[in-house]
Amino acid sequence: MNKSLILIQCRDEVGLVALISGVLAHHHLNITAMREFVDETSNHFFARIDCVGAVPEEKLLYAALREKLPELSEVVINPNPEKRIAILVTKEYHCLADSLVRNHFNTLGAKVCCVAGNYDHLESFTKGFNVPFHHVDHQNKSKEEFEKELLDVLTPYKPDYVILAKFMRILSPEFVDRFRGRIINIHHSFLPAFIGASPYRQAFERGVKLIGATAHFVTSDLDEGPIIMQRTIPVNHTFGVAEMVKAGKEIEKAVLSRAMQLVFEDRVFINGNKTIIFE
16 A cells, blocks of 8 residues: 655644545545644644555645645645755764764665765765765854855755754854754753853753753754754763763764654654654
8 A cells, every 4th residue: 555644734623633534535545643733822733644545646635635724724745755964063973973874774764965064074984974075164254154155065965954963153044044944953951951062061060960962953043943852861970071071972862863863754843942743
């Protein structure tokens, strides 16, 4: 049987599930899994639906759903499963390495089309995986010049998502807007704690008993975009800054990997500054 995936978000109203089920049945599609959620504060409905049946005429199915659903509904039928990603890096390698290994063995859930760095430290490592690397130097340039060069590099690859794998540059609102809802960052802290630079030193000086990592979508507000995934691990008084950094790198890799998997499988809906995630 052919499988189909349908994503819906719209204003909530009585009978939506029955309405959607009826449309799909009319098009000879059988629902095998359906996850739905209503955000009562915004009166918004979200659904992720797996179906089997004859290959639907997507234009007709889309039109039928849009006709029945409330105005301004968003419907996506069979989103592209072969996502393309560009990875931005600075000097740290652990998140990049984890992604490139997964990409090499086809377990990433997407294809790494290129890596770009504001230093060239990771160029030979990246090319060892037969992935193009572009060095876009930020030094002695304005932010506008740097970001223009970065866009010139990324645009031909047409990435579906841009991954900030320890990319230690703050992107402008104009750059972020070019990839609205499609930039994912791994932050080495359990947000909203310790925003910005040197979070492990901040955590050490505060004497915390937990450290963590947060993967989130990037917005123009620093480290305040919709959160996709978070995890923590315990630490104690024997952990110095170096030990926290070492432990933190392991959890950063795990959190970023899981966040990317959820996004690439189309399980994440952005809802204002929050996310709806159907795991």
